Amino acid sequence: xxxxxxxxxxxxxxxxxxxxxxxxxxxxxxxxxxxxxxxxxxxxxxxxxxxxxxxxxxxxxxxxxxxxxxxxxxxxxxxxxxxxxxxxxxxxxxxxxxxxxxxxxxxxxxxxxxxxxxxxxxxxxxxxxxxxxxxxxxxxxxxxxxxxxxxxxxxxxxxxxxxxxxxxxxxxxxxxxxxxxxxxxxxxxxxxxxxxxxxxxxxxxxxxxxxxxxxxxxxxxxxxxxxxxxxxxxxxxxxxxxxxxxxxxxxxxxxxxxxxxxxxxxxxxxxxxxxxxxxxxxxxxxxxxxxxxxxxxxxxxxxxxxxxxxxxxxxxxxxxxxxxxxxxxxxxxxxxxxxxxxxxxxxxxxxxxxxxxxxxxxxxxxxxxxxxxxxxxxxxxxxxxxxxxxxxxxxxxxxxxxxxxxxxxxxxxxxxxxxxxxxxxxxxxxxxxxxxxxxxxxxxxxxxxxxxxxxxxxxxxxxxxxxxxxxxxxxxxxxxxxxxxxxxxxxxxxxxxxxxxxxxxxxxxxxxxxxxxxxxxxxxxxxxxxxxxxxxxxxxxxxxxxxxxxxxxxxxxxxxxxxxxxxxxxxxxxxxxxxxxxxxxxxxxxxxxxxx
Numbered sequence: 001x002x003x004x005x006x007x008x009x010x011x012x013x014x015x016x017x018x019x020x021x022x023x024x025x026x027x028x029x030x031x032x033x034x035x036x037x038x039x040x041x042x043x044x045x046x047x048x049x050x051x052x053x054x055x056x057x058x059x060x061x062x063x064x065x066x067x068x069x070x071x072x073x074x075x076x077x078x079x080x081x082x083x084x085x086x087x088x089x090x091x092x093x094x095x096x097x098x099x100x101x102x103x104x105x106x107x108x109x110x111x112x113x114x115x116x117x118x119x120x121x122x123x124x125x126x127x128x129x130x131x132x133x134x135x136x137x138x139x140x141x142x143x144x145x146x147x148x149x150x151x152x153x154x155x156x157x158x159x160x161x162x163x164x165x166x167x168x169x170x171x172x173x174x175x176x177x178x179x180x181x182x183x184x185x186x187x188x189x190x191x192x193x194x195x196x197x198x199x200x201x202x203x204x205x206x207x208x209x210x211x212x213x214x215x216x217x218x219x220x221x222x223x224x225x226x227x228x229x230x231x232x233x234x235x236x237x238x239x240x241x242x243x244x245x246x247x248x249x250x251x252x253x254x255x256x257x258x259x260x261x262x263x264x265x266x267x268x269x270x271x272x273x274x275x276x277x278x279x280x281x282x283x284x285x286x287x288x289x290x291x292x293x294x295x296x297x298x299x300x301x302x303x304x305x306x307x308x309x310x311x312x313x314x315x316x317x318x319x320x321x322x323x324x325x326x327x328x329x330x331x332x333x334x335x336x337x338x339x340x341x342x343x344x345x346x347x348x349x350x351x352x353x354x355x356x357x358x359x360x361x362x363x364x365x366x367x368x369x370x371x372x373x374x375x376x377x378x379x380x381x382x383x384x385x386x387x388x389x390x391x392x393x394x395x396x397x398x399x400x401x402x403x404x405x406x407x408x409x410x411x412x413x414x415x416x417x418x419x420x421x422x423x424x425x426x427x428x429x430x431x432x433x434x435x436x437x438x439x440x441x442x443x444x445x446x447x448x449x450x451x452x453x454x455x456x457x458x459x460x461x462x463x464x465x466x467x468x469x470x471x472x473x474x475x476x477x478x479x480x481x482x483x484x485x486x487x488x489x490x491x492x493x494x495x496x497x498x499x500x501x502x503x504x505x506x507x508x509x510x511x512x513x514x515x516x517x518x519x520x521x522x523x524x525x526x527x528x529x530x531x532x533x534x535x536x537x538x539x540x541x542x543x544x545x546x547x548x549x550x551x552x553x554x555x556x557x558x559x560x561x562x563x564x565x566x567x568x569x570x571x572x573x574x575x576x577x578x579x580x581x582x583x584x585x586x587x588x589x590x591x592x593x594x595x596x
Contacts, residue, residue, distance in 0.1 A: 069094035268359035455492035494560035503528030531579035
């Protein structure tokens with residue numbers, strides 16, 4: 001067999017030429033038959049047009065199908081032909097030889113198909129109904145009688161004539177030539193079939209496979225027999241599909257991995273193109289700037305984040321291709337400090353095709369640094385005063401001649417300042433211990449009545465010196481809360497000491513205990529001068545004092561409420577501080593109830 005399409009085509013052409021030569025030999029007999037059949041067609045066509053005109057006239061006056069069938073049965077024998085009226089769906093409406101209701105659908109008849117699209121349809125074939133060879137000629141009715149306007153189809157009238165008389169007239173001459181003609185036709189049909197199946201068939205398969213690959217199906221079913229160029233092309237296309245699938249799966253895996261990493265990052269990421277329009281934004285950046293991917297995509301970066309310095313650095317990175325880092329402070333949608341990295345994205349030719357911005361929030365870190373700095377400054381300030389006093393009095397004792405009374409006074413001051421310094425150090429150590437251990441505090445069942453009584457006992461001296469009246473309203477007995485007894489008692493002591501020291505002499509403090517829904521709330525209310533509204537947000541900070549001079553004279557270290565805050569957080573308690581200037585302050589905390 002030939003392996004080349006070119007050689008196969010040459011062989012097919014040779015076959016076609018051979019067929020043509022044979023057909024030329026049979027041309028004479030064919031010509032006789034052609035002339036006879038041409039006359040027959042013309043006669044049948046005229047008769048069909050005549051019959052069609054009669055049917056059209058009956059249709060114009062809306063004649064019933066039975067009357068049309070009767071006409072066909074009367075006209076058929078008169079003309080010597082069989083007349084059949086077929087509608088546009090292939091259903092037989094009338095027939096001169098058979099009952100139309102018993103006849104099968106004629107939509108697949110070649111003459112009917114041809115007549116539906118042209119002015120005339122002709123066919124010759126064996127009729128199973130009449131059991132003989134028939135010649136058929138069909139013509140459509142006038143377009144005024146189209147029954148299917150969407151398809152443009154009309155009823156067809158068909159005339160049929162037995163071919164027995166024609167065959168008898170030319171049998172002696174045509175038998176041999178008809179056989180040869182038939183064989184030649186079969187051979188030509190076979191050659192045409194081979195030509196189309198051997199060439200166009202594989203090409204059609206390859207085209208369909210390429211279309212499927214373009215549509216996303218990288219492994220289409222493609223099988224072409226042989227070892228020629230088309231088979232090789234089909235094999236290459238199949239291999240290309242397999243390679244594309246592997247590459248696409250790899251690219252998709254890399255894409256999904258990158259998207260997962262970017263989406264799960266806590267740092268915000270924004271990617272822009274060379275035109276500085278946003279192409280991608282991750283969830284962390286959406287939260288930082290209250291944006292969404294849908295609203296941000298395709299929007300110029302400067303329209304989303306308005307910051308002159310950031311915009312200038314962005315343009316510079318795009319021009320020179322060098323990364324940059326800056327600290328960005330934002331005030332909308334919220335106040336934040338962001339470490340911003342500007343990284344140019346380069347293409348194949350090292351040209352900058354975009355910019356990647358990485359935002360890492362350091363607000364908490366900067367806040368901690370500021371708190372640490374403030375803490376050192378506050379501790380230094382708080383210690384400087386007693387140390388200065390201690391040093392001053394000590395130098396006086398060392399360098400001056402003092403009486404015993406003066407010496408006792410000086411030593412009393414030194415003792416007082418040393419005690420104050422000791423208290424400050426103790427509070428600092430206690431606060432540090434609570435901060436370090438509050439994440440793994442050991443909790444027991446603590447009796448609330450005993451806790452309040454113990455706190456009262458610890459402030460007995462301060463309460464007596466200030467003449468403060470403390471009233472307790474606790475209608476419940478044996479209430480137990482989960483927690484560290486020492487820490488909860490320290491919190492109560494600090495709250496009460498704070499109320500006494502900053503309240504008025506001879507004032508009143510009310511402690512109210514309420515229990516409901518499985519929890520207990522302790523409210524401590526005083527009638528002191530209260531706290532200005534502007535100072536309320538800062539009262540739990542270290543060393544914060546509303547009245548600096550008065551607080552220092554009262555002996556406070558400024559750490560009491562900060563210690564209370566950390567103790568409450570360690571116990572998961574909810575707590576509030578409310579105050580009205582001139583009327584007093586109220587501290588509340590709530591803990592769950594447990595059994596003994």
